[in-house]
Amino acid sequence: MTITIRRGLVAAALLGCAPGALMAQDFTPESPECIAPANPGGGWDFTCRQAGKTLQDLDLIPSTMQVVNLAGGGGGVAFAEVVNKRADDNDLVVAASSATATRLAQNAYPGNTMDQVRWLGSVGADYGVIAVSADSEVQDLPQLMEMIKSDPTSVSIGGGSAVGGWDHLKVLIAAQEAGIEEVRGVKYIAFDGGGEAVTQLLAGSLQAFTGDLSESTGFIESGDIRVLAVLAPERLEGEYSDIPTAKEQGIDAVGANWRGFYGPGEMSDAAYDYWVSALDQLYASDEWKAIMESNGLAPLDLQGEEFQAFVQESVSEITELSKEIGIIQ
C-alpha cells in the first residue's frame, strides 16, 4: 500500500510540474539510445520504440530516443557489445525480458553474467497461462497435473520457446508445485512462437498449451481454447478477471514474462538514477498505462535496486530449475 501511495505522490508532483520542465538532474543524456537486441518487429524492438516514444512525449528525455537493432544470439550479441565496448556509456539503455534472464541463468551468453550490467527497471509483465482446447475433457490445472503425474507420455504440452526457454520453464514450475518430482518427464514440444503452438493445440496434435496471456487473447475471446490457470500472484483486472490463478487451485506457481531495461555496468550513478527515475515516471504515466493495456501487459512496477534484486532472484531460480532438468550442469 505504501508503495502505491508513494507512487501516487510522485505522479501528482509530476502533474504539478509544467509540461516540458525536466526535473533538476545531475545528469541529462545528450543522445539517448536504446538497443533492441533483435530484428525490427520483435518484442524487444517494440519495448525500445514504445518506451522511447513515450519518454519523449512526456519530456522525460531531451531528444528522440535513437533505436538501434543489434540482433543475434538471442540477445547475447547486444549483451556482449554493451559489456565489452560500451561499459561506460551513460546515454544507453537496452531492452530486456524474462528471456534475457533465462539465457543469463543458463550461461547462454558465453562468458557473461547478470552482474556485468546495471538493471534499471521494468515496464510491465505478461503473465503465463496454461490452456487446453475448448473440447478437452480437462477442466482445471490439478486435473491436468494429475494426468501428467500418472502418465507423463499422455500429455504433450506445446509452447513458443525452445526447450529450456521461458514457456517450458513456466510449465515445469507449475509441475513442481503440483508435486511432480520427475519434471524431466514432462513432455514439452517447442514451436516457433505461441501462435503456432495454439494452432497445433486446435489441430489436436497437442493436449495443452503454455504461453503468455497476450499471445492467447484472440483464442480466449473466440472460445477456441480454455485457460486452466493464469500464473499470476492474484487474479488479473479487467476482462480476464474470471480466469482462475494457479495459486487458488492449490498450485503455487507464478510465471511472469517481464519487460524492462538494463544499462551498461560502468554507467555513472547520476546516470543510473536518471534512468531509474525516468522509467519510474514513465510507468506512472497514463500514456504508458494505455500502452500496457493495448499490449496485454499486466502491472509489474519495479525500478532501481528492487528490480536488480528481482532479476537476481529470477536468475537464481531459473539456474536451479535448469540444473534439475539437465539444461545446464
Added chain:
Amino acid sequence: MDLLASLGDGFAVALTFQNIGLALMGCFLGTIMGALPGLGPSNGVAILIPLAFTLGLGATPSLILLTSVYYGAMYGGRISSILLNIPGDEPAMMTCLDGYPMARNGRAGEALALSGVASFVGAFFATWGLVLLAPQLVKVALLFGPAEYFALFALAFMTLGGVSSTNQAKSAFAAALGLGLAMVGVDTQTGVPRFTFGEVHLYDGIDFLVAIVGLFALSEVFIFLEHRGTDKDASTAPKLAIGRIVPSWGVLKSCTPTMLRTTVLGFIAGVLPGAGASLGSFISYSMEKKLVDRNGTFGTGDPRGVAAPEAGNNAAAGGALVPMLALGVPGSGTTAVLLAVLLSLNITPGPLLFTQNPDVVWGLIAALFIGNVMLLAMNIPMVGLFVRVLMVPPRILMPVVAMVSFVGIYGISGSSFDLMVMIGFGVMGWVLRKLDVPLVPVILGTLLGNAMEVNMRRAVTIADGDYSVLFGSWLTLVLWAIAIVGFVLPIFVGGVVKARMRGAAQREAAQTD
C-alpha cells in the same frame, strides 16, 4: 452477397486520398526494396514500421502502407533475379533459373513484363481466395500436424531432382550442404547449441538473407574480379539486347495455364503456416517443370519457367495472410512482422478479427486489390527503365552490387559478424560455381531444412518415439505418394526425355553450325 457488401465497405475505407497516396508510396518503396539484394519483404516492412509510427497513422492506413510494401517487394524481387541473376529476396530465387537465361537471350524486357503479369495474376487470385475462402482455409491449416509438415517438406526435397542442374548428384550434394548449414544454431527441441563453436552470433542460426546475398551477389562480384581483363571479361562481352518490352500474345497464352495452376499451388503453400512464399515458388516451379517441360527447355529461358515461380510466390504472399488474419499465426517472415504491427495497433488477429474489426480486414483487402493494380500499372511501363541496368558496364555495376550487399546486410542486423559470414558465403558460392554445383538447392536446404527437421522431431516426440506416426494419417500418405511419384517417375521417364534432349541439342548444334 454479404461478402461483396463488406468488400464495398472496404473500398470505401481504402479509397481516401491519404490511403491511395500511402499505397502508391508503399508500392514504389517496396518494389525498390525487393529489387535490392539484401533487402527483402520482411526487412522492407520492418524498416518502415517506425515511419508508420512517426507519421502517427491509424490502424488501417498503417496496414495499407505496410502491405503495399509487402506486395511491392514480392513484385520487385524478380527484377534483379532476371537482370543480374541475383535474387532480390528468397522467393525470387527460382525466377533466376529461367529469367536470367531469358535476359541472356536478349529477352530481358519480355521476361520482366511477363513476370509482372504473372505476379499480378498470382496476387490477384490469391486476394480473391483470401476474400472468399479465409474462414474455410483455416481448417486446411488445422489438418497439418507436425507429421504432415514433415511429409510436405520431404516432398519439396524429393521433387528437387533436376530443378537446377542436369547433374543430379551435384544437386543432391548442394541440398545436403544446405541441410547441414541449417543445423547451425541452438536446437529448439533440446536447447543445445549445435556447430556454433561457442560463437554467440551463430546461436540464432544462419540468416537466409546473409546466405543468399553472399552466395549469389558476392560470388557474382568475385567471378567478375576473376575474369577482369581476360578473354572472359564480361565488360567486353557483346551488349545484351533488351528485346521487346511487352510479351507477345502467343507467350502470354502459352503461360496462362501455367500461371493459373501455380497460383493455386502457391496459394495453398502460403496458407500453411511455416511453409511460406519460398516453398510456394519452389513447388510451383518444380511441379510445372515436371508437368509441361517435355522438351527440356526449363532452365534455358523458358517463359513458363518465369511465369510459374512468380505467380506462385505472389499467390503465396496472399495466402500467407490467411493464417495471419484468421489464426494470428504468421505464415512467413513478413507476416510475422505484420502481426507484430497489428498487435501494437491494439488489434488482435485471431478467429474473431473478421467480426470484431471488419473495417480493418476489409480495408486491408481492398488495399491489396488497389496495390496490386497499382503495381501492375507501375511495373509494366517501368520495364524499359529497369532493363537499362543491363546497359551499365559491369565495372560500375559490380562495385554497386557489392556496396548494396554490404550496406543492406549491415543495416538489418548492425553486426559486422554477419558481413564476415556473408563474405564466407561469397567465397563458397564462387567455389561452387567453379565446380558447377547449383546454388539454389543450397539455399533451399538452409531455408527449409530446419523446419523439416524440427517437425519430424515434434511428431516423433509427441508419439513417444514411434516413427510410424510419420505415415499415420491419410494426408501424410497422400503427400508421401506424391513425393515418391515425383522422385521415381523421372528416373523411368528420364531416359526417354534425355534421348529427346540430346536429339534437340544436336539439332540446335547443327543449326548454329
